[in-house]
Amino acid sequence: MRILVVDDDMEMRLLIRSILTTRGYEVLTASDGIEALAVLEKEKIQLVISDWLMPRMDGLELCKRIRAASFPWYVYVIILTAKDTKGELVAAMESGADDYIAKPFDKNELIVRIHAGERVLNLEKTLDDRNERLSKALSIIRKDLEAAAHLQKDLLPRPGRISSGFSFDGIFLPCSFVAGDTYNYIKQDRDHICFFLLDVSGHGVQAAMLSFTLTKILSSLTIPASPAGDSRGIDRRYQLSSPAKTVHELNLRFQADDETMQYFTMIYGIMDTRDGRMTMVQAGQPSPIHMRKGEEPVIVGSGGFPVGLNPNATYEELEIHLKPGERLILYSDGITDCTNQDGKEFSTERLVNLLQKWEGFSLRSTMEKLEKSLLEWRGSDEFEDDISLLAIERGLTRKEQI
């Protein structure tokens, strides 16, 4: 242990040095505060014994400078002085001293005070070590979460046109690295596209785990197109499991256990790309918005049991017809419940109004505008709930484009 002894009296410096060196301490000396600071700048010293009254810079000023300097380690300061009243003790401690020894002092007292200082410094070191371990652990967890978030984003479909003039796009903003929300669309065969948007209760890692599983399951329900079947022109509509049946099976399979009560809400649908007819199940997910050509938007459906809350739930199908130039918007409640700084919600009305306002823009730029207006509404990129939206657009056919 290295100790810096600061005193303008050379005899006192030598006396303390000899006491300390015989006990195995390495001692450096300085004759006033200014010299002491110069030493502290250069050397890693954690314990200082300083006289109070000194020319140029006294012990209290030295204390204050040490505290203000914010060294990367803690410097324990013992003030040594002939002053011995309560008021002076208070002044010394207030300037940032850790301890106080009255002159003339006893050799043993000096030693026990140093021991007390060492105990504090050891505790400090233990805490530092622990903090370092914690921040290392935290950075590992952070990296893992970032990797998981990346993986989850990769599972999302790329925006684009998939077939027969149908385009898909979306918005995805997890509130903490990974989300309980997800969406996808999968081409089932030549004429059918399955699509879904789901929101697992809660958020964060626990919700994301189920969301990952569901994406994998739902995205693998694809029936590979059989060339034989296609060439004979068989209508494959009835070879696909109906949305109601699919959601019913998910409900039996994913009943929430009493402990975690984890369930999810979803819209699951199948679209026939030949005529734009869509069959959907609304399992507790907010009602989709059907943006119609030249007519007022329609809020489709009024609700339904989430998946996993009620083993006896039955599911009904909703049907809509997406005409050329129309859009269907599926979204999670993270959007409409998103509050601004005044606690006001974004609301379904605002969402519908904006979608209506931007009807003339491309799907991509509508998504960009909407994402921007959500971030502006929130006033930050930290949301309380996951945000997701899936937009499906049926393009105008050649004949209709002028």
Next chain:
Amino acid sequence: MMEITDEVIGKVTVLKMRGRLNSVSAVSLKDRVNDYAKNGQIRLVIDMAEIDFVDSSGLGSLVACLRSVRKLGGDVRIAGIQDRVRAVFELISLHRIFEIFDDAQNAVVSFQDTEKDAGK
């Protein structure tokens, strides 16, 4: 933060909740209801007149309470929900599994009626 206070009226326990029913308060609600159940208090009214926000975890906890209490032959009835919360209840069809009353008093009376019917 959510506060829960309770009042026992005859054989019915009325829980009055105040604040936000979210993932944090969901846990304290479930713990509370488990304690009642252990105590034999399985006729519960949850007064939600002063709950202005319920999230998915909060809704899950209400269903968990209902499940555990119904297993013991009791029931959880909901009273006084605000329009906003009612809209969420309807969206996820909870109004089809919970009995919902305008206020706590009506919910308490409904238990007494159930008892009379059973006694007939």
